[in-house]
Amino acid sequence: MNMGYEVELKHIEKYYGSFKAADDASFGVEKGQLAGLLGPSGSGKTTLLRMIAGLEKPDKGEILIAGQRVNDIPARHRGIGFVFQNYALFRHMTVRDNLAFGLRVQNVDSHTIKVRTDELLELTGLSAVAKRYPQQLSGGQRQRVAFARALAPNPKVLLLDEPFAAIDAKVRKELRSWLRNAIHKLGITSLFVTHDQDEAVEVADKIIIVNRGQIEQAGSPLEIYQTPQTPFVADFIGESVKVPDYTLFKGFADNTKGAHMGLIRPEFIELAKDAKEISLPVGAEEGVVKATYFRGSNMAVDIEVRGQILRAARSLEKEPLQVGDKALAFIHRIYSLEAGQTRIIENRAKQRESVVI
Structure with a gap:
């Protein structure tokens, strides 16, 4: 195993009845790296992400986080922060209370919770709306709340499922740059799912191409674009x-x-x-x-x-x-x-x- 990998999948297989959602999938993400799982709809990207999070269990293979096999470790004990496509914010809670929720579940003391939520509100530029409720926020602000809430418990790994899907085009482009800068500033190992190649190229340090549950190629955006290793990658990436x-x-x-x-x-x-x-x-x-x-x-x-x-x-x-x-x-x-x-x-x-x- 490459000891630089914070997240590693080894020969993962996953079935839903006769459908094979993951087919001998193997890849690694280095510590502090921002990786994008890129592929067409139905290729198995979100299934792989959910297995890393512990929301799905592989039928075969190993998932390692920081070198530890986590196949049988419950999701809440894996040290994972997860940002869902629809944000999944608590509508009856203010922005600050949404951020504090995970810490309260862990019985963290109130002083530490306040210090941590203040840090995250500043990081995400949400201090001015801390007392508002989700329905009073723009799509971009809700996305930042979901991001900050996932970071609150100091996870080892951050997972994002199509984080920009519900945001309009102009705001989406601004948030891409913001998210990339925020993740690099924090130094947290992160994976996000997308079917948008422009998004993957602009945001990711490493792109992992998924097709029919298999990993076609993994590498930097430049490597993927200039030296596609399979016909699928050559056809899928760029305009041709x-x-x-x-x-x-x-x-x-x-x-x-x-x-x-x-x-x-x-x-x-x-x-x-x-x-x-x-x-x-x-x-x-x-x-x-x-x-x-x-x-x-x-x-x-x-x-x-x-x-x-x-x-x-x-x-x-x-x-x-x-x-x-x-x-x-x-x-x-x-x-x-x-x-x-x-x-x-x-x-x-x-x-x-x-x-x-």
């Missing part, structure tokens, strides 16, 4: 177009028989109005613009090349492309998806260019 046979494109011909499935991301494609605007015109494909979309920092452009609609990004500083325009597309690289593995293939025109230089 799946092509049935990438050998049809210039620079990617292959003598082996059969189709070669691939993925092409927008940043893999260089678009140009003519040969003078493109870096390697010899490797460029001719295409026709089918659609354009304003994305704020750039224009997304759908271009048809060899019967395949590809998506590329074009800088706003360049002359805009219109639907129906002929354009050139140079595909720098492609993800090959064969035999259950993912690898990057560079356009051969770039290899020849580097030899000439």
